[in-house]
Amino acid sequence: xxxxxxxxxxxxxxxxxxxxxxxxxxxxxxxxxxxxxxxxxxxxxxxxxxxxxxxxxxxxxxxxxxxxxxxxxxxxxxxxxxxxxxxxxxxxxxxxxxxxxxxxxxxxxxxxxxxxxxxxxxxxxxxxxxxxxxxxxxxxxxxxxxxxxxxxxxxxxxxxxxxxxxxxxxxxxxxxxxxxxxxxxxxxxx
Numbered sequence: 001x002x003x004x005x006x007x008x009x010x011x012x013x014x015x016x017x018x019x020x021x022x023x024x025x026x027x028x029x030x031x032x033x034x035x036x037x038x039x040x041x042x043x044x045x046x047x048x049x050x051x052x053x054x055x056x057x058x059x060x061x062x063x064x065x066x067x068x069x070x071x072x073x074x075x076x077x078x079x080x081x082x083x084x085x086x087x088x089x090x091x092x093x094x095x096x097x098x099x100x101x102x103x104x105x106x107x108x109x110x111x112x113x114x115x116x117x118x119x120x121x122x123x124x125x126x127x128x129x130x131x132x133x134x135x136x137x138x139x140x141x142x143x144x145x146x147x148x149x150x151x152x153x154x155x156x157x158x159x160x161x162x163x164x165x166x167x168x169x170x171x172x173x174x175x176x177x178x179x180x181x182x183x184x185x186x187x188x189x190x
Contacts, residue, residue: 002053002104003028009051009076013127020118027110031103039079039103040095046084048105052077055101056165059093060173069174072159072166079103082132098165148177149185 003025010016010024028051033039040046042061057073059081070093073079084091085108097103114121142151152175156162162171172182 002030002051002102005053005076006051006104009078010124014120014123016120017118020114020120023114023117024106027106027114028104029106031105033097033101033103035098035100037097037101038094039097040081040084040091040093042092042094043090045088046081046091047108049085049108049111050079051104052079053102053104055097055099055103056161057095057097057101058166058170059095060170061093067169067173069166069170072162072174074159078128080128082129086129143176148175148181151175152182152185 006024006028007016007021039048039050039057040059052073052075054075056075057079059070061068061070079095081091081093081095083089084093088108111121111125115125142154146154152171155171155175168182169179172179175182177185
């Protein structure tokens with residue numbers, strides 16, 4: 001059952017009480033969207049957080065008319081546009097499912113209610129935000145210190161099927177290089 005998988009993920013951050021599990025289960029809504037479904041379109045305000053049971057997602061934004069890939073999500077991960085969701089401001093990113101997926105989602109109002117009611121919800125939320133911050137810092141570190149080839153190898157290690165799901169343009173954008181540079185780099189490997 002997909003809610004049990006979510007409980008396992010959250011319990012990895014902080015122990016869950018039975019009361020919290022029951023309340024969370026009442027608030028989570030299942031969704032099985034088709035391939036390329038957009039969960040959030042900029043500049044809308046993010047009103048939901050998602051748990052990706054199955055599928056694959058990415059976020060992107062536009063800069064000077066160019067699509068920039070921001071993040072990827074594998075099954076078992078929580079998908080949220082952090083600033084938009086927690087500050088209730090327009091999102092700078094869009095979030096799209098690239099495969100037919102299964103997700104559980106929860107509204108902003110429900111999350112706030114859980115945060116007010118259950119201390120473990122606050123600990124879990126804090127841990128998720130810290131994990132996101134740490135991932136962002138690691139990405140900045142990688143962009144400053146690793147070669148494009150090293151970043152590409154690290155990305156493929158984190159997302160082994162990435163090239164079967166995502167366009168070369170999206171991968172290159174995430175790496176901060178052009179699609180042509182990515183193609184040249186891959187040709188040198190062969």
